[in-house]
Amino acid sequence: MSSYDYDFFVIGAGSGGVRAARIAASHGAKVGIAEEYRVGGTCVIRGCVPKKLLVYGAHFAEDLEDCVRFGWDVEGKAFDWAKLRDSVAHEVDRLEGLYRDTLGNNDVTVHDCRATLAGGHEVALSDGTSVTAKYILIAVGARPHVPDIEGCAEHAIVSNDVFKLDALPKRIAIAGGGYIANEFAGIFHQFGSKVTIVQRSDTILRGYDEQMRDRLMQISMTKGIDFKFNSHFKKVEKQEDGSLHLTMDGCEDMEVDALLFATGRLPNIEGLGLDKLGIETGERGAIKVDEYSRTNVDHIYAVGDVTDRIQLTPVAIREGHAVADNLFDGQDRTVDYECVPSAVFSHPPIASVGMTESEARNKLGGSIKVYTSDFRAMKNVLAGRNERSLYKIVTDANTDRVVGIHMIGPEAPEIMQAAAVAVKAGLKKADFDNTVALHPTMSEELVLMR
Numbered sequence: 459m460s461s462y463d464y465d466f467f468v469i470g471a472g473s474g475g476v477r478a479a480r481i482a483a484s485h486g487a488k489v490g491i492a493e494e495y496r497v498g499g500t501c502v503i504r505g506c507v508p509k510k511l512l513v514y515g516a517h518f519a520e521d522l523e524d525c526v527r528f529g530w531d532v533e534g535k536a537f538d539w540a541k542l543r544d545s546v547a548h549e550v551d552r553l554e555g556l557y558r559d560t561l562g563n564n565d566v567t568v569h570d571c572r573a574t575l576a577g578g579h580e581v582a583l584s585d586g587t588s589v590t591a592k593y594i595l596i597a598v599g600a601r602p603h604v605p606d607i608e609g610c611a612e613h614a615i616v617s618n619d620v621f622k623l624d625a626l627p628k629r630i631a632i633a634g635g636g637y638i639a640n641e642f643a644g645i646f647h648q649f650g651s652k653v654t655i656v657q658r659s660d661t662i663l664r665g666y667d668e669q670m671r672d673r674l675m676q677i678s679m680t681k682g683i684d685f686k687f688n689s690h691f692k693k694v695e696k697q698e699d700g701s702l703h704l705t706m707d708g709c710e711d712m713e714v715d716a717l718l719f720a721t722g723r724l725p726n727i728e729g730l731g732l733d734k735l736g737i738e739t740g741e742r743g744a745i746k747v748d749e750y751s752r753t754n755v756d757h758i759y760a761v762g763d764v765t766d767r768i769q770l771t772p773v774a775i776r777e778g779h780a781v782a783d784n785l786f787d788g789q790d791r792t793v794d795y796e797c798v799p800s801a802v803f804s805h806p807p808i809a810s811v812g813m814t815e816s817e818a819r820n821k822l823g824g825s826i827k828v829y830t831s832d833f834r835a836m837k838n839v840l841a842g843r844n845e846r847s848l849y850k851i852v853t854d855a856n857t858d859r860v861v862g863i864h865m866i867g868p869e870a871p872e873i874m875q876a877a878a879v880a881v882k883a884g885l886k887k888a889d890f891d892n893t894v895a896l897h898p899t900m901s902e903e904l905v906l907m908r
C-alpha cells in the first residue's frame with residue numbers, strides 16, 4: 459500500500475495536465491487532478507477551440523462576398539454576434555463534458571478546486587482539504603499579461619473576455635503584434651469592427667518569416683486594418699458615452715469602444731507555493747525544468763505554458779504524455795522541439811515549420827537556397843479577391859535538405875500539417891520535385907517550385 463493518497467497529482471486540467479493524468483491512469487497509477495476553473499484549460503475553454511470557431515464564423519463574411527461571382531445571390535445577409543457567441547459557448551460546454559468523461563472513464567479523480575503546493579508531497583485544496591501524492595505535476599498554464607498602464611486594469615479586456623462580449627465593439631484597438639493580436643484583428647475586422655493594432659516595435663509576429671509577415675500586413679492594411687508601430691499606451695480613460703480615450707506615445711490619441719491586450723502570456727505561478735519547496739523559476743516566472751520536465755525538486759514535474767518552452771497545445775500534450783510514460787510505464791521519453799509546426803489563424807492564415815530564411819542564412823552560413831511561389835488561389839481569382847498567397851521552401855544548399863517551409867494563404871495550416879512531416883523526416887527538395895502534383899490544389903505549389 460502506498461503511503462500517499464495518490465501516485466500522481468496534477469494541478470491544472472488543461473492540455474498538458476489532462477493528457478498526463480489520463481495516460482498515468484492508463485498505466486495503472488492512482489491519479490487525482492485539480493482544476494480551479496473549467497476542465498479543458500485554455501485551449502478548449504478560451505483559446506484554440508473557441509478562437510478557431512470564431513475564425514470560421516468570421517470567414518463567412520468573405521465567403522458571402524465572394525459567392526456572388528460564383529452565381530449565388532444571398533438576400534438579407536446579417537450577422538448576429540450573440541448567436542455565434544452562444545453557439546461557441548455551447549460547443550465549449552459539450553467539449554468540457556467530454557474531457558470530464560474521459561477523466562472519469564480513466565478513474566482519474568477530479569477536484570474542482572484551486573490547488574497549491576503545501577510543502578513536501580502535500581497539495582492544499584481550496585475546499586479546505588489536502589491530499590498527498592508520490593509525484594506532483596504542475597500544469598497550470600499561463601495568463602494574459604497586461605502591462606501596468608494607468609486605466610488598463612479597469613478598462614482593457616484580454617482574450618478570455620472576447621468570448622463573452624455582450625456586443626461587438628464598433629472600434630477596437632488591439633495591443634500587441636503576436637498570435638492573438640493578429641488572429642483577433644482578423645476576426646473583429648470580418649465582423650465589421652474598425653480594428654487598429656498597436657505594436658510597441660516596428661514589426662508583427664516576431665519569429666515568423668519576414669516575407670510572410672509583410673504579406674499579412676499588406677493584405678490586412680488593404681482590407682482596412684490599421685497598424686500603429688513603435689507606439690505605447692500612456693493612459694486609458696473611460697468617457698461618459700462609454701467609449702475609451704487612449705492617450706498614446708508614438709501615434710495620435712485614439713477613441714475606441716474596446717481595447718484588447720494581447721501582449722503575451724505569463725506563467726501562472728502566483729500563490730502556487732513554489733517557495734515552500736524551493737522550486738526554481740527563470741525568466742518571466744517560468745518554472746525551470748530539465749528535458750524530462752522535472753523541476754529541481756525530484757518529485758515535482760511541470761509541463762506546458764507554465765514552463766514557457768513553446769506555448770502551444772500539442773507541445774503541452776506531448777510533455778504531459780512523456781512525463782506519465784516515464785513515471786508509470788518505465789519509459790525514457792523526452793520531447794523533440796525541432797520542427798514544431800505552427801500557424802497564425804489570421805485572415806489569411808500563416809503556417810510555418812522549421813527555419814525561416816534569415817534563420818537558415820545565419821545558421822547555415824549563407825549556403826541556402828530559397829524557392830518561392832507567389833500566386834493567386836484559383837478561388838480568389840474567380841471571386842475577384844485580389845489577395846495573393848505566398849509559399850516558400852528554404853533548403854540547405856549543400857545537402858538539398860528542406861529546412862523550412864512557410865506559407866500564407868487559404869488553408870495554409872491544413873496544408874502545413876502534412877508538409878511538416880516531410881520537413882521533420884529530413885526530406886530533400888528533390889523528394890518534393892519527384893512527387894507528382896495533385897491538381898488543381900493550392901498545395902501542389904509545394905512540389906512545383908523550381
Ligand SMILES: Cc1cc2nc3c(=O)[nH]c(=O)nc-3n(C[C@H](O)[C@H](O)[C@H](O)COP(=O)(O)OP(=O)(O)OC[C@H]3O[C@@H](n4cnc5c(N)ncnc54)[C@H](O)[C@@H]3O)c2cc1C
Nearest residue numbers: 470472473474494499500505573598599762763769770771
Ligand atoms: C486565445 C488563445 C488562442 C490560442 N490558440 C492556440 C492555437 O490555435 N493552437 C495552439 O496550439 N495553441 C493555442 N493557444 C495556446 C494554448 O492554449 C496553450 O499553449 C495550452 O492551452 C497550454 O496548455 P497547458 O496545459 O500548459 O495550460 P492550460 O491549458 O492553460 O491549462 C492550465 C489549467 O490550470 C488551471 N489552473 C491554474 N492554476 C491552478 C491552480 N492553482 N489550481 C488548479 N487549477 C489551476 C487553469 O484554470 C487551466 O485550466 C492559444 C492560447 C490562447 C490564449
Ligand SMILES: NC(=O)c1ccc[n+]([C@@H]2O[C@H](COP(=O)([O-])OP(=O)(O)OC[C@H]3O[C@@H](n4cnc5c(N)ncnc54)[C@H](O)[C@@H]3O)[C@@H](O)[C@H]2O)c1
Nearest residue numbers: 605634635636637638639657658720721722723769801802
Ligand atoms: N495559433 C496559435 O497557435 C496561437 C494562438 C494564440 C496564442 N498562442 C500562444 O499564446 C501565446 C500568447 O499569445 P500573444 O499573442 O499574447 O503573445 P505573443 O508573444 O505572440 O505576442 C505578444 C506581442 O505583444 C507585443 N507587446 C508586448 N508588450 C507590449 C506592450 N506593452 N505594448 C504593445 N505591444 C506589446 C510583443 O512585441 C508581441 O508582438 C503565444 O506565444 C502562442 O504561443 C498560439
